[in-house]
Amino acid sequence: MSVDRGILLALVILVMSSSVVTVGAINTQQPCGSAVSETVVHEMGESIHIEYIFEYSRxxxxxxxxxxxxxxxxxxxxxxxxxxxxxxxxxxxxxAPNESNHYKVNISNHLDSLEKNHTVEMGAWGTSYTYNFTREIDSTARNSLSPYIEDVEVARYEDNGSSALRVAVRNPTERGYGMYVQAKTFGTKRVYTTGAPQPNETKVFTLPLEEGSDAVVAGKVRIFDDWGDPDTKYGQVEFMSEPGADTESWQKEFEHMPGTDSEAPYQNESARHARSGVVDEDYYSERTQKIGAAGVVVLLVAAVAWRRRRKFR
Structure with a gap:
């Protein structure tokens, strides 16, 4: 029916014993624009006669x-x-009799952002039309229809001297996504939790940190679907929080996937110097420390220029 459009169309027809279903291709005004169009007629006796017109525009x-x-x-x-x-x-x-209802659905926010091969199915009364197509979605891109980190905040509990990271993850789509939320800081080598933000939900995850409530906390947090799989990234944010001040945060390219050999401890020379030497030096090689000491002024200026606060989309 539309092979020349590059869409694979599979037609499955099931005739129900209590009704008559008529199937055929039609030409309409195509409210969906350049679209594949099909019709289904559902009849039952003399009193029921329903006609469906389905259109899909890739x-x-x-x-x-x-x-x-x-x-x-x-x-x-x-x-x-x-x-x-x-x-x-x-x-x-x-x-009602002699009337029509019209529906238009944008399927963009229903697509699985982690998959390359996609399927759209539509039909009624035992008749289904299936359209398969390939489209890669960059799940880490800004404004992409996939989960993203909306906000991060370091919480400080002075009553017991502890701290935690609160991560707000926004799911702007019409499908639920399961994920890992993982953070690492200078003082916390790795901490993670799991969750599944539902459609159009903002879910807050709380990760306990090893830093005390009076410490400068700097690190990064990442959300992804599976350990070691680079095709399941959603996003990464770096942050720094000083006692008595708001948490500063900025987007960072998601380079190293958790669970891979290339993953390294958290490093940020500007944040390290802001901690006034409190850093565990085991995190750094001697060469890294010397480079950081020589370039700290330049890096601090650069950090202020590209650091963004809290909101990312």
Missing amino acids: ESNKVCVEVSNEGEKKHSGIFHIGVDNISATPEVSEV
Whole structure:
């Protein structure tokens, strides 16, 4: 039906014993733009006659559905839309005789940002149309439809002299994402937790740190789907917090994947010097310390220039 469009279309037809389903390609005004279009007619006796027009536009990432009631009774007008194994079906209203309901769904925020191969499925009453396509999504890019770190804050508990990192992770999509939230600082070699922010949810994770409540805390926090798999990155943020001051934070390129041999202890010369020599020197080689001492002024200026505060999107 649309092989020349580069889309693989698989058609599965199931005829239910209690109804008649008619399937065929049609030409419409295509409210979804340049779209593949199909029709399904559901009939039951003389009183029920529902016509569905399904359109899918790969260019605009939209699915359009028109439901027309040409029968004598109200009908539920139910249908289904699926994207990468989750439902994208909108809220469906009853359709009265001689009336039509129209639906338009943007599937962009339903796509699985960690997958390259995607599937869109739509249909009604035992008839399904499946469209497969390939699209790579940079899950770490700004404004991409994938989870990201919205805010970080160092919490200080003076009653017991401890500290913790609070990480707000925003999921702006229509699908839930499971993930690891991992942090490392000068004083905390590695700490992590897991969670699954649900669609359009901001979830706050709390990670205990080994630094005391009166310490300068500097480090980085990362969110990802699987240890050692570079294709499952979501984002990384670095931060620094001094007692009595707000937590400063900025985006940082997610270079080394946790769980790989290339992963190294946290290093940031500007933050190290801000800690006034409190750093555990085992984290640094002699050569690194000498380079840091020589270039600290330049690095401090650079840090102020590219450091951003809290919000990232």
